[in-house]
Amino acid sequence: MTTFETFLEGQKQAGLDDDLIAVLREVAEATRKISDTLKTSSLEGLTGATEETNVQGETQKPLDILSNDILLDACRALPSVSFAVSEELDAEVAIHADGRYAVIFDPLDGSSNLDVNVTVGTIFSVIEAKTAADILKSGRHQLVAGYAAYGPQTTLVLTTGKGVQIFTLNGEGTYVLTTADAKIAPEAKEFAINAARRASWDDVVAAYIEEAIDTGHNMRWVGSMVADTHRIFNRGGVFLYPADRNKPASGGRLRLLYEANPIGLLVEAAGGEAIIGETKILDLEPTGLHQRVPVIFGSKAEVDKLSAAYSARKLEAAAE
Ligand SMILES: O=P(O)(O)OC[C@H]1O[C@](O)(COP(=O)(O)O)[C@@H](O)[C@@H]1O
Ligand SMILES: [Mg+2]
Ligand SMILES: [Mg+2]
Numbered sequence: 001m002t003t004f005e006t007f008l009e010g011q012k013q014a015g016l017d018d019d020l021i022a023v024l025r026e027v028a029e030a031t032r033k034i035s036d037t038l039k040t041s042s043l044e045g046l047t048g049a050t051e052e053t054n055v056q057g058e059t060q061k062p063l064d065i066l067s068n069d070i071l072l073d074a075c076r077a078l079p080s081v082s083f084a085v086s087e088e089l090d091a092e093v094a095i096h097a098d099g100r101y102a103v104i105f106d107p108l109d110g111s112s113n114l115d116v117n118v119t120v121g122t123i124f125s126v127i128e129a130k131t132a133a134d135i136l137k138s139g140r141h142q143l144v145a146g147y148a149a150y151g152p153q154t155t156l157v158l159t160t161g162k163g164v165q166i167f168t169l170n171g172e173g174t175y176v177l178t179t180a181d182a183k184i185a186p187e188a189k190e191f192a193i194n195a196a197r198r199a200s201w202d203d204v205v206a207a208y209i210e211e212a213i214d215t216g217h218n219m220r221w222v223g224s225m226v227a228d229t230h231r232i233f234n235r236g237g238v239f240l241y242p243a244d245r246n247k248p249a250s251g252g253r254l255r256l257l258y259e260a261n262p263i264g265l266l267v268e269a270a271g272g273e274a275i276i277g278e279t280k281i282l283d284l285e286p287t288g289l290h291q292r293v294p295v296i297f298g299s300k301a302e303v304d305k306l307s308a309a310y311s312a313r314k315l316e317a318a319a320e
Contacts, residue, residue: 004028004156004167004175016160019080020143023101023126028156030074031122031148032173034067034108038120038150047115055090056255056290063114064088067107067122075103082129085289087258092132092289101143102129106258109147110224119151121226125262135289139261139282147262149230157182157233159269166233184272187301188236189217192228200244204309205296209240225254229263229297233270238298238306251292256284260295273303278310 008021041047046062054060068088075084075095082099083092087106105124113120125145129135146158154169155178164182167175191212198206213219220237222228228239243252254260264274264281274281274297281295296306 002177002180004177007165007167007177011160019078019101020126020160023078023080023103024144024158024160026074026078027071027103027124027146028167028175030070031154031156032169032175033070034122035148035150035154035169036173037066037070038063038114041114054088056087060088061108061111061114064108064111071103071105071107071122071124078103083132083135085135085257087255087290092135094132100128100130101126102135104135104258104262106255109226109259110222113222113224113227118224119149119222119227119230120224121150121230122148123226123258123262125258125265135257136286138285139256139264142261142265142282145262145265147226147229147266149226151227151230155230157230157266159266161265162269164233164266164270182233182270184232184267184270185236185299186271188232188238188299189215190231190235190237191217191219191240191302192221192231192237193219193240193242194221194223195219197244200246201242202245202294204306204313205240205242208306208309225259225263229266232267232272232298236299238296238302240296240306241294242296243292243294252294253292254295256281256286256291256293257289260293263295263297267297271300272298273300273307275303275307275310278307278314 049059052060075081080099080101081095083102085092085104109123110120125142127141144160149155156167156175158165166179166182168178170176241253260281267274276293
C-alpha cells in the first residue's frame with residue numbers, strides 16, 4: 001500500500017523541495033478536513049446561502065467560507081507560503097513576508113450542488129511568488145496542481161509536473177494511492193457542456209457539438225467542474241465552457257488562476273489537452289486574479305479537433 005506520505009517520501013528522494021512537500025502535506029490535510037466537514041454539514045446547519053457575496057458577485061455558501069478558512073489556516077501554518085489567492089478573497093492575502101510559495105485555490109468548486117448532495121471539490125495549485133506581482137504568471141509556472149473530489153469517495157488527484165497520481169481517502173483518514181500515473185484516454189465519445197447556453201456558443205463549439213451528437217456521442221453535465229474532470233480522468237471525453245458570444249468581454253464562466261490553470265496542468269500531465277481557442281490554457285498570461293476564460297479540455301484527439309478549428313477560423317479572419 002502506498003500512502004500519500006510514502007508518495008511524498010518518494011518525491012523528496014526525487015528532489016522535490018522540502019518546503020513544497022510540506023505545502024502538499026498541509027493542503028492534503030486541509031482537503032481531509034473539508035471532506036469531514038461536508039459529510040455532516042446538514043446536521044450542523046451548514047446549508048443554504050449566507051448574506052455575503054464574493055468579489056465576483058456570487059452569493060457565498062457557509063461551506064464556501066468554511067473551506068476557504070480551512071485552506072487559509074493551512075497556509076498560515078506553512079512558513080514557506082508567501083501568499084494565498086482564493087475565489088472567495090477579493091485580493092491576494094499576504095501570509096509570511098519571507099515565504100516563497102503562493103497557494104492558489106478554489107476552496108469549493110461546484111458549490112451550487114452542495115444542497116443536492118452531488119460531488120463538489122477543491123482545486124489548488126502552487127507557484128513560486130516572493131512578491132504579489134509574481135502571482136500573475138502563466139500556468140506553465142505551476143509547480144504542483146491538484147483537486148480533491150468529494151463524492152461517494154474522497155479522491156485526491158495530484159501532479160508535481162510529470163504524471164498524475166490518484167489517492168483515495170480510507171476509513172482512517174489516510175490518502176492511499178489507487179491509480180498511479182493516470183492517463184486520459186486519447187479518444188472518447190462523450191462531452192460535457194451546459195447545453196442551455198447553446199445560443200451563446202461560438203461557431204467552433206456549436207459545430208463540434210452538432211457533429212458530436214450526429215456521430216453518437218453521449219452527454220454528461222454535473223455542474224461541478226471537478227466532478228466532470230474526474231469523469232474525464234476515468235473514461236475520457238471533453239469539457240467545454242465557452243465564452244458567451246454576446247458578452248465577449250466577460251471572458252467566460254471559469255476562472256483562469258484557480259480553475260482553468262490547475263486543471264490544465266493535470267490534464268496535460270495525463271496526456272490530454274487544455275485550450276482557450278487556439279492557445280493552450282497553460283500559455284495564457286493572466287491579467288487579473290479573478291480573470292475568467294473560456295475553457296476546453298480532455299481527450300487529446302477531441303480537443304485537437306477543436307483547436308484546429310479555432311486556428312482555421314483565425315486564418316480565415318486574417319484573410320478577410
Ligand atoms: O451554472 P453552470 O453553467 O452549470 O456552471 C457550472 C460551473 O460553474 C462552477 O460551479 C464554478 O465554480 P464555483 O462553484 O467554484 O463558483 C463549475 O464548477 C461548473 O462547471
Ligand atoms: Mg469553481
Ligand atoms: Mg468555488
